Amino acid sequence: MRAMIPFPDISPEIFSITVFGFELALRWYALAYIVGIVVAWRLAVRAAGQPNLWRAETPVMSAAQIEDLLTWIILGIILGGRLGYVFFYQPGYYLQNPAEILAVWQGGMAFHGGLLGVICAGWIYTKRHQIAQLSTADLIALGVPAGLLLGRVANFINGELWGRPTEMPWGVVFPGAAAQDCAGVEGLCARHPSQLYEAGLEGLVLGLLLVWLVWWRGALKKPGLIAGTFFAGYGMARFFVEFFRQPDAQFITPENPLGLAWHVGGWGLTMGQILSTPMILLGLWLIFRARPAA
Template identity: 70%
Template sequence: MIPFPDISPEIFSVTLFGMDLALRWYAVAYIAGIVIGWRMVVMAAKTPRLWPNNTPTMTPQQIEDMLTWIILGVILGGRLGYVAFYQPDYYLQNPVEILYIWQGGMSFHGGLLGVVLAAYLYTRRGYDQFSVADAIVLGTPPGILLGRMSNFINAELWGRPTELPWGVAFPGEAAQFCPDIVGICARHPSQLYEAALEGLVLMIVLLWMVWRRDALKRPGLTCGTFFAFYGVGRFLIEFVRQPDAQFISPGNPLGLAWHVGGYGLTMGQILSLPMILLGLWLITRARRRGAVQSA
């Protein structure tokens, strides 16, 4: 196994007026992911040949204006998605704690829905919304890559126990609670699996499609590829990812959110299935309509 690296979740901390203020890797990952993604989209917007009719769907200024909506969609959607998908009963009994974002608890699928709604509200008039969706997903993988890496640094969202040589001995009582293993418990570093597959590899695929294969000339193709690729990747990684504790019980040790006779799906897999179907539909639609070239 691999010992967990000695990396603090906090980059630095200071005490001001009796209060401890800390800059955490997770916060930096959010900020850096948004900035990098924004610049990637702006770069594409400054390259007319990539777009239908050689005309970018949005100007750099419009992209910057939409960024505020996107950030709100990520934060509000991510938090409300976690509340609704993973712990609805708890938060119904403790509604004030919905606001306690600093205690953790964000859902990628909820954040995605928040971004979709925010982008729709901003672009509901005067924009090709499929092209706008393509632009947004082009800048999304860097945030996934950095976010999952920060999950690893925080020693959270780890995977199921494993005896593979790259298993990681995560710290903490919960991570080390493995009834079937004697001694130190190693787990799949599922955060790094997601960082690599849904972040780095997906980013390379989208960049190749956009800059080498003129994917943006087929509105919806880039967006559909993102949804389908992420959905399939997340579905597969869920097999080695430790489910949230509230789904685990003596009769359901695998933490399946839906199951019959011991077979079923985790919550992450359930939420990924609509993404896969939507992605396939968008890809099919884009390919049938063909590329939109300049007249």
């Protein structure tokens, strides 16, 4: 009998209460967003509060400006994440059901869409207030891995976004008919816990790298270096994990069992890899062009 790990019995809801006949619940995924945003905010405020980390000991933003920007970022995350999911992963369905596009409570958010939303929000804010954009991007990027770490752990607790079937001893038996629908597998089907792979690479490892670069290598004195490291680091981590992550069902067909969004002759890329490739290229470009601010 091959080794596998049973899925832990953790409820997606932390607690729920009934108010005037309506049930209100706090879910791990929502808590991950909240805590991730708070950690990112505090990291940015701490970095901005240490002039020695910046060129000419002049931080790009004040604590008050960071708090003001935070509102824009939250809107960018929600709108961008939802619209990214709609247009990147299920455009056909939502074109037929446009009333459901903004129904975020039904689930469906895309990181790449949320990233674009944050970029747009940051660009508008810095343009309006005439703040250095690359240094602001560095400050924002510094805190993103914390949210990724918590968000992917919440995905695991929710039993969603699991990986492809595996015979490795750390394979997890995720609940639900969809997770147990594994062609050619008899009995229980174990899958890669790809959510935890992403939590470790995109969250913990990348987050520690950025903190080290900021507080021990003076990276904020080179505008674009932290943002570039984040883009390239996330892109490479996500590209790698896509080999183990189960693609969205709409991409899987009998002729395309690997769920590749683009393929020729059986070789190709998943949607996650396609969206991550520009991030890697942009990140490398920012890293190579980063130099101490004048």
